[in-house]
Amino acid sequence: MSTPQAAMSADTGAHATHSNQFALLTQRRFGPFFWVQFLGAGNDNVFKFAFTVLVTYQLQVQWLPASMAGLVIGALFILPFLLFSATSGQLADKYPKEVLIRFVKNLEIAIMLLAGWGFMQQNVPVLLGCVFLMGLHSTLFGPVKFAYLPQHLNERELTGGNGMVEMGTFVAILLGNVAGGLLIALPLVGPSYVAAACLLLALLGRVLAQAVPVSPATDPALRINWNPFTETWRNLKLAHGNVVVFRSLLGISWMWFFGAVFLANFPAFARDTLHGNEQVASLLLVVFSVGIGVGALLCEILSRRHVEIGLVPMGAIGMTVFSVDLYFASRGLPPHTVSLTLGQFLGEAAHWRVLADLALLSLFAGIYSVPMYALIQMRSQPTHRARIIAANNILNALFMIASSLLAGALLSAGFSISELFLIIGLANAVVAFYIFMLVPEYLLRFVAWIASRFVYRFKVTGDLNIPTEGAAVLVCNHVSFVDAVLLMAASPRPIRFVMDHRIFKVPVLGWLFKLAKAIPVAPQKEDPAAYEAAFRESAQVLREGDLLGIFPEGAITKDGTLQPFKGGIMKILETAQADGVQDVKVIPMALTNLWGSYFSRIELSGGQPTAMVKPFRRGLFNRVGLNVGDAVPAERVTPEGLRERVAGLMG
Template sequence: MSYSSKHLIADRRFGPVFWTQFFGAFNDNLLRNALAILIIMKSLTVGGLSSSQMVALCGGIFILPFFLFSATAGQLADKVSKSRLIFWVKVWEVALMILASCGFLWESLPILLIALFMTGLQSTFFGPVKYSVLPQLLQDDELLSATAQVEMGTFFSILLGTVVGGLLMGIPREGPWLVGLVIIGCSVLGCLASSVIRPIPPVAPQLRIQWNPIPPTMEIMKLTYREESIFLAILVISWFWFLGSAFLSLLPPFCKEFLQADESVITLFLALFSIGIGLGSLLCGRLSRDRVELGLVPTGGMGMSFFAFDLFLAGRPEMSAAGSGGISVAVFLSTFEGLRIAWDLFLFSICGGIVIVPLYTFLQRKPDPAERSRIVAGNNIVNSIFMVAAAILLVGLFEVGCSISSIFLFLAVINLGAVIPAYRAFPDFFLRFLCWLIANFMYRLQVTGTENIPSEGPAVLVSNHVSFVDWLLIASACPRPVRFVMHYKFFEIRLMRRFFRDGKVIPIAGIQENPQILREAFLQITEELRRGQIVCLFPEGRITRDGTKRKFRPGVEWIVRKFPAPVIPIALNGLWGSFFSRKYGRPMSKPFRRFWSRIAVAIGKPVPPHEVSAERLHDLVSELQGE
């Protein structure tokens, strides 16, 4: 594990931001849950609404500011110093928690509703800086770990706040004032944490703030539409919140109506959901190797659909662990069905954490720094729309008589429909991650020199050609998607054709075989480099038949003359004699050899375009091989 993933919370740059958001999310959820319990216990209402309608109304009151003021909040976060904005937002929170405490002590619903709306407004102004501040404090290679820990901390604080709110309100007489004491104390702790965030200069001080929320909202939505990849990332994030809010809304009636379980099982489910998101966030950091692995998004999405579908199977009435009255956690977990449902929910949540972290990290890295906070604000607006849509959808499905288990099935199916566009948006990232999984399953890869791959901009990779999986190992080792150049005959394999097309593989032929394909290949290589992509060539022209490296062909020289780009030599060691090599004759015709053997991928330093020659690259690859 890298330094960033082990020590970031203790780091002076990140720790204060983490604890500021942790105490803020804890307070939000403690306040909301305590208010919901108070409304139900005391039958507090306005306008003749029922207690259940009041609880639903509270959710709408809290989320309303996200619709109205996210755009203005995004503008403000880009205009002023984010560190000072966070501090004053947290001072505002202290005042709001004092107001809410008075509402709990006096059992005044109007005061509590005002405090709830203002807390939602305060969260609206904190939202854009919560993520956009990180790129100004941390290095690029630390962002993914930081985002994973923010997500883990957020969902753990949501769980903790929800549970503590319920426990405190369950204490006779002292409950309301204890709630007030805790929320004031946590708001003060959050304020203290925010006061030591490092000073951050504003990124767009010339920006004009529009206090009328409609024009900036329209402007920010246009900003999010402008770049397709950013808008698609926002849509997928919002879809996650759509599914998450739908699942959280379904858990209480699922426990009561289908499982005949008591409140302790609901608490268990909430705990599994929050802990699963947190663990999924951390797991994503490990799988991503501190890089933005958008390939994890469709992978996690498919996992969410699978476990939602199994919840449908396990949640049918005839399969539930129904008993007389409400069953406890111990009884519920003593049954096979109970364990299955708990694991489904837990693994569903882990997959959700895997989905969300790369997207939030992408949303921090991709936008222009001067627009980052407004992009995050636009994301918050779309998130809110999707969460409201989820609530409306559930009301409609219940209205037409759908059972809860059938809704799980419905969500699993429509989520698969969302996974397909996610794959189409980032196919090369997904395929690269798939290559990494396959390569690390077959072999113990030892990769050195990844720091020699530029984080952005064009480059040409050249490697020795030992086996039919050389491309797979290079794709796994490279921190960016690679455009491989392969012999056009491989495209005639029907099963691989779609795979190569989605991976943007470039077909090539010898000049004697098909000069037209050769010309088109060089034109396509030049175009990919012009677009800032990485292209990989195997200059030997074919896989070695005797384990020795053949002379490099001069095609790479022509390429860098047409488009000057650095050339990076790569050496593959340990593949000769493998199942995919020609050492024993026809490859892949004998039993699999050397499973889990050590394979070394050595990446050399870039060679400037004006110094490139086929002979020099051949010698550099030989040096990397230790020859």
């Protein structure tokens, strides 16, 4: 009898070669889940925005002034994220996710029945209670949503799947706000139409939830700690246990801080700076939401279906550049004595630059966030992945509250909204630089991504042979000074390289390889201590289940031919085996068409072979490739046998 896990794996494997991320919508492992989360996000915003409009424009509530309504509703919705995220993370690890999804949708139906009565009776306290309950509904669903994806999508699908979810969320928010505003504005029947729409969306979501496939519990023996305060602290400590994951959580939370400043200030920005009416404020929201969605969808194309965290620095750069330009674009706008309609606003050319800046900064925010979510899902331990996501939700809520306080303080101090956007854009550059220095893997992947797409046109064949988990040694021919950079671009995981100690003296490249924690090795006769230390550190890399990269020729080829392999590979495997490391795979690889490029050695006019001279000797965007062969078990490895395999891959 097959287990649920086996069935799930078979389903994932059977569909691993989909044409693009949109094809996932046709598959049961993703389609029903996507529409469930889409309808849930849409329903949240239909309800919240309709309620906000109701108490702002239609009802006179003495104890809830119209100017405070949006703030109170937003605070009530986010409060459960602070109180119950830790508990929801435990539930998502302990119980099957399809069971929790159906429970959450049942809860949504009950809340919407109560909210419908509140709308019909125009009972503000009941509706405020429903805001809190819908926040609880979203809190319960958050860890399930992001922990579900890595159970059903493989590494090559994870970026595309996250991009679809990110895009779907922002489109749902946009459509929900528009629908809620339009429905509640209908004379006489508005509240009843909103009540019916919210209930219908909840019911449709519950029907689709029934089609969500089996998603087994990852830690069924977990004992629930119902104390939200101690569990919140425990979750944050759990997340902090993996430095890369924790700092990625901080990076995502910063993105929410950044985005919250813009979203919260669009109405005032449209009115006071752009001199537009409510339609102009809505246009800003539309442009921002569409930009995020497009950026999220672009991630799969830009990453070539890998979890490519090299996109994160590019996203951060774009966020800062266009935030700063938005400040300059909005400074010299002509004054108007009356509010501009949407048509009048679009009729002035100066406003198009504002819209372009807003679209591009949000597009780059989408590019920034999706790889971080995918990295967290891939690097977190499956047994407590949902609790890591819950920790992220807690941090997101805290950062969004902090953004409101900071923005309010700056505006109260006399800064304009344009100046606020400028400050946040510049702060983004500082925060991003700080994160990338703390986690240099982001910067290294960015350099590798640039090199493999703009310096060279890099094509990888057989990349599925690079393992996404477990210890492995990547063995490659040595053609140029950037071989390691290109291998970084091809691998879905970080690689620790064993490299000749002299390469660390090369300007820029030496700094990059130190940042990558490459392992320097010197000849035994020259420095016996460094020689032995290199093999001990290499064995430690394999013991930790990571990837180790070596170039067994020992030096860059001087004539383009494959040199004899030295015995270092055998010593690495023997040292690892002596340390008790089992099941190490050895992956043969071959770089092709790289000889003769700027970073490879080439003989010039009778002198010694020299690299990095005559930069355009082969023109721009050279076609180079990497062929990856099948894994070889460690016990069958010989230097001569590996050399034959690499030679065969060189063609």
